[in-house]
Amino acid sequence: MTEFGFIDSIKTLFAPLPDNGFEGIGDDCSVLSVGGGESLVFTADLLTEGVHFLRTATSPRELGRKSLAVNLSDVAAMGARPVATLLSIALPADAADAWAAEFMLGYRELSEEFGVTLAGGDTTRSLSGLTINVTAIGRAADAHLKRRSDARPGDVIFTAGELGTSGAGLQDILAGRCDTPAAAVHRNPQPQVAEGIWLGSRPEVRAMMDLSDGLASDLKHILDRSGVGAEVAVEQIPAAPGADIRMAACSGEDYKLLLTAAPEAAERLAADFRIRFGTPLHPIGRITSGPGLVWLRNGKPEPLDWHGFEHY
Amino acid sequence: MTEFGFIDSIKTLFAPLPDNGFEGIGDDCSVLSVGGGESLVFTADLLTEGVHFLRTATSPRELGRKSLAVNLSDVAAMGARPVATLLSIALPADAADAWAAEFMLGYRELSEEFGVTLAGGDTTRSLSGLTINVTAIGRAADAHLKRRSDARPGDVIFTAGELGTSGAGLQDILAGRCDTPAAAVHRNPQPQVAEGIWLGSRPEVRAMMDLSDGLASDLKHILDRSGVGAEVAVEQIPAAPGADIRMAACSGEDYKLLLTAAPEAAERLAADFRIRFGTPLHPIGRITSGPGLVWLRNGKPEPLDWHGFEHY
Numbered sequence: 001m002t003e004f005g006f007i008d009s010i011k012t013l014f015a016p017l018p019d020n021g022f023e024g025i026g027d028d029c030s031v032l033s034v035g036g037g038e039s040l041v042f043t044a045d046l047l048t049e050g051v052h053f054l055r056t057a058t059s060p061r062e063l064g065r066k067s068l069a070v071n072l073s074d075v076a077a078m079g080a081r082p083v084a085t086l087l088s089i090a091l092p093a094d095a096a097d098a099w100a101a102e103f104m105l106g107y108r109e110l111s112e113e114f115g116v117t118l119a120g121g122d123t124t125r126s127l128s129g130l131t132i133n134v135t136a137i138g139r140a141a142d143a144h145l146k147r148r149s150d151a152r153p154g155d156v157i158f159t160a161g162e163l164g165t166s167g168a169g170l171q172d173i174l175a176g177r178c179d180t181p182a183a184a185v186h187r188n189p190q191p192q193v194a195e196g197i198w199l200g201s202r203p204e205v206r207a208m209m210d211l212s213d214g215l216a217s218d219l220k221h222i223l224d225r226s227g228v229g230a231e232v233a234v235e236q237i238p239a240a241p242g243a244d245i246r247m248a249a250c251s252g253e254d255y256k257l258l259l260t261a262a263p264e265a266a267e268r269l270a271a272d273f274r275i276r277f278g279t280p281l282h283p284i285g286r287i288t289s290g291p292g293l294v295w296l297r298n299g300k301p302e303p304l305d306w307h308g309f310e311h312y
Numbered sequence: 313m314t315e316f317g318f319i320d321s322i323k324t325l326f327a328p329l330p331d332n333g334f335e336g337i338g339d340d341c342s343v344l345s346v347g348g349g350e351s352l353v354f355t356a357d358l359l360t361e362g363v364h365f366l367r368t369a370t371s372p373r374e375l376g377r378k379s380l381a382v383n384l385s386d387v388a389a390m391g392a393r394p395v396a397t398l399l400s401i402a403l404p405a406d407a408a409d410a411w412a413a414e415f416m417l418g419y420r421e422l423s424e425e426f427g428v429t430l431a432g433g434d435t436t437r438s439l440s441g442l443t444i445n446v447t448a449i450g451r452a453a454d455a456h457l458k459r460r461s462d463a464r465p466g467d468v469i470f471t472a473g474e475l476g477t478s479g480a481g482l483q484d485i486l487a488g489r490c491d492t493p494a495a496a497v498h499r500n501p502q503p504q505v506a507e508g509i510w511l512g513s514r515p516e517v518r519a520m521m522d523l524s525d526g527l528a529s530d531l532k533h534i535l536d537r538s539g540v541g542a543e544v545a546v547e548q549i550p551a552a553p554g555a556d557i558r559m560a561a562c563s564g565e566d567y568k569l570l571l572t573a574a575p576e577a578a579e580r581l582a583a584d585f586r587i588r589f590g591t592p593l594h595p596i597g598r599i600t601s602g603p604g605l606v607w608l609r610n611g612k613p614e615p616l617d618w619h620g621f622e623h624y
Contacts, residue, residue, distance in 0.1 A: 006412060009416075010430070013417075014423065017428075017429055019429050020395040020427070020428070020429045022395075022396050022429050022431040025431070025432055029432070030396075030398075032431075032449075034347070034350075035347065036347050036348070038346075040346070040352070042396075042398060042431055042432055042449070044398040044433050044447060045434050046401070046433075048438050048443070051439060052436070083333070084332055084342075084354075086342075086354060088357075088445045090358055090360045090443055104321070108329075115329070115330050116329075116332070117326070117329055117330060117332045118326045118329070120337055121356050122357050122358040123318055124358050124359075124360055124363055125360070125363050126363065126441070127362040127363060127440075128361075128440030128441045129440045129441075131438070133358065133400045133434070135354075135398055137344075
């Protein structure tokens with residue numbers, strides 16, 4: 001069974017249970033409205049050695065930052081402000097003490113940068129590899145929450161940054177070049193927390209998520225959840241320096257925001273974003289009535305067997 | 313560094329950060345007041361293969377139940393009602409598919425029994441052992457929350473059930489006798505959810521926690537956090553059938569509630585508890601002005617080098 005097959009079977013299995021006010025599984029975070037016009041959001045990410053990271057290719061401090069960053073990105077993708085995390089970490093004997101202390105320094109650095117408190121967790125021995133789970137909690141006004149399910153035909157699709165740097169960095173690392181700028185970005189991604197909160201406050205933003213598995217995979221989640229299709233102009237995909245278009249569309253872990261915006265307000269949104277953050281929103285295509293994702297080159301459909309990132 | 317040493321160093325490291333309304337680390341759960349007289353509580357437990365469980369000695373269905381049970385117990389220990397969990401699980405190749413499906417059935421059984429929704433999580437491959445992290449979320453009226461820090465001199469100390477069954481079961485399992493009733497309890501503990509919620513509603517209950525590492529260790533957390541001492545009469549410790557007093561005091565994973573109650577209302581509390589649940593609250597001693605935990609035998613202090621449970 002694939003990971004997504006397993007998740008689908010879990011959703012089916014748990015569907016008859018009471019929801020206790022929580023929205024179901026299928027977005028970057030689950031949502032609980034707590035009254036007073038406010039909601040909390042929750043997300044968890046599990047990182048395992050050899051699957052999500054190689055201890056030989058990343059420092060403990062960078063891994064501490066990254067473990068937190070990927071979760072903050074999920075919170076920001078909802079338009080929410082991250083407020084707290086719970087950190088669980090299983091430490092093999094050769095990663096106790098100095099390694100663990102360095103890991104915590106990195107985790108703390110990024111916690112401090114985004115004003116996030118550590119509200120609990122668990123530490124234990126591991127007989128084999130390192131495993132890290134972070135659960136992140138965010139808060140948002142109900143009206144500011146963004147979901148994957150709210151894209152509408154005609155919406156402009158934007159990415160909130162250039163893509164492919166992390167993928168290029170991963171290639172560098174796997175080739176033994178661990179000291180390139182792209183490799184540093186791969187090991188130390190910066191979540192778009194301020195951008196997510198700001199985009200959350202804009203009513204013309206409809207659907208939003210973060211790009212963790214690559215545009216070619218992740219956009220399909222918005223299409224599936226919203227019951228729409230999309231046309232994406234490949235020449236408009238903003239490939240970062242060192243990445244080609246295909247890498248920008250297919251490699252993962254960029255942790256840039258992907259969003260759709262009401263067409264009549266999209267230009268203004270992009271202009272305001274540039275004023276606020278000094279960087280552009282990149283329009284890459286349009287939501288259609290669908291079905292499916294159509295790649296366009298020079299305005300013409302092009303069949304491309306592009307798909308997202310597989311963890312190494 | 314020990315686990316507790318590591319946790320202390322983390323607390324120090326994160327103390328200067330903003331708390332965002334969350335109470336600090338050091339109780340069964342962290343607490344966030346969400347307004348309207350209500351709080352949410354959060355806890356996480358990480359279970360790793362070979363440290364917390366042996367796949368040869370437990371079925372996947374039992375492990376699914378236990379992974380959830382230990383977290384529900386932490387929520388109940390605050391006097392809160394568990395409402396949702398996030399489940400992260402790293403699956404090695406030989407535990408995918410059928411094993412994982414059975415695990416989820418067990419997890420669902422107990423979720424259904426306590427009306428808890430599955431609000432998210434993560435699944436991933438593991439190159440080595442199985443690792444499971446559960447984050448549980450509970451709700452309670454602010455006034456019903458119980459903490460470790462509220463014991464006062466004179467309080468009566470109670471356990472909400474007999475102790476030592478799980479420890480006896482672990483001995484059986486390690487001796488290869490996996491089919492004894494005690495072994496079944498060790499693999500399949502029942503969290504005192506209804507009891508915790510009920511005790512939360514009683515204002516005469518002051519401090520509360522769940523017994524996961526053994527009375528000899530866990531009571532010290534209440535004493536430390538409350539700045540008090542205790543006298544415990546060893547002959548009053550309610551040893552379960554098959555366990556002796558020492559095992560009842562020192563073995564772990566019973567997941568019974570440990571609480572202190574105002575002396576003037578303690579007898580009434582125990583009587584009401586028996587009416588409500590059909591089982592007694594067991595008085596085992598008194599909170600003192602301290603310091604430290606004093607074991608009494610026939611009313612006389614007895615120096616005992618008793619300490620809690622170490623995971624196998």
